[in-house]
Amino acid sequence: MSPVSSRRFSLGEICDQPWCPQVIRDAVTDFLQHSTNAWGQYTSLLPTLCYFLQKTKSQRVVDLCAGGGGPWPTLYRTIRRAFGASFRIILTDRYPNHAALRLVSDASCGSIVFREEALDACGLPVDLTGFRTLFGSFHHFSDVQAKRILQDAVDSGNGIGxxxxxxxxxVTVLTMLTAPFFVWLHTPKIRPFRWSRLLLTYLFPLIPLVVMVDGIISCLRSYTITEMTELTASLAGAPYEWEIRELSAPRSPFPLIYLIGTPKPS
Structure with missing residues (x-):
């Protein structure tokens, strides 16, 4: 099936807006974290991720736009076995979901920590070093912002995935129309438990609606491999090696696209 558009849309997700109520935003990121780990959506990239972490001799990951924890409750176990108990995963977000991140951190035996303050992926503190990751969030950024994120990784000498x-x-956009069904199905299993989530899912179904609308917008804003390649081609500074590919994803008919950049060996 053909693309809906040959160009990215410039729409903005509801949860990205400052006026979005925190109770809605946290409920949406709770659902995304739960579904991502329940379906193991990113497990197929673990060998690739481990390879590049080893290549860059990284001692920690700095995850940007972590929301409620992303796929790390599943991925960290493999990372911990491969790199040891001292390896750290630091979760950051512009709108951190504190309750969810605290649960993820507590369950990881210290492997996962999070920053409580709001951090913008386009401007990280200079002391926050490590291999940077963005899971399911790169499409939230405009071309200018996306290039800034990649350029900042290059300028700081950090790997980025x-x-x-x-x-x-x-077909992907149309699939998002089924999102409310999955929200209704999975809500009783999502932790931390919140009465507000039940009310806003079943009685006043704002959460299913926002998940569906933001899912559609996310699809329309997604970068193609060609567009990612163009972003990396325009970067300045130290030479970097870029790998942009597709992988199959568990329980998904749609491929997982990844872009990984690492400093070129001197």
Whole structure:
């Protein structure tokens, strides 16, 4: 099936807006974290991620736009076995979901920690070093912002990995229309428990609606491999090696696209 559009849309997700109520935003990131780990959506990239972490001799990961924890409750176990108990995963977000991140951190035996303050992926503190990752969030940024994120990784000498599950194919966009069903199905299993989540899912179904709308917008804003390649081609500074590919994803008919950049050996 053909793409809905040959160009990215410039729409903005509801949860990205400052006026979005925190109770809605946290509920949406809770659902995304739960579903991502329940379906193991990013497990197929673990060998690739481990390879590049080893290549860059990274001692920690700095995850940007972590929301409620992303796929790390599943991925960290493999990372911990491969790199030891001292390896750290630091979760950051512009709108951190504190309750969810605290649960993820507590369950990881110290492997996962999070920053409580709001951090913008386009401007990280200079002391926050490590291999940077963005799971299902790169499409939230405009071309200018996306280039700034990649350029900042190059300027700081940190490796970076971008992993996306959405695309602009019509079938992917149409699939998002089924999102409310999965929200209704999975809500009783989501932790931390919140009465507000039940009310806003079943009685006043704002959460299913926002998940569906933001899912559609995310698809329409997704970068293609060609567009990612163009972003990396325009970067300045120290030479970097860029790998941009597709992988199959468990329980998904849609491919996982990744972009990984690492400093070129001197």
């Amino acid at each position: 971008v992993f996306e599950m959405t695309n602009r194919q019509a």
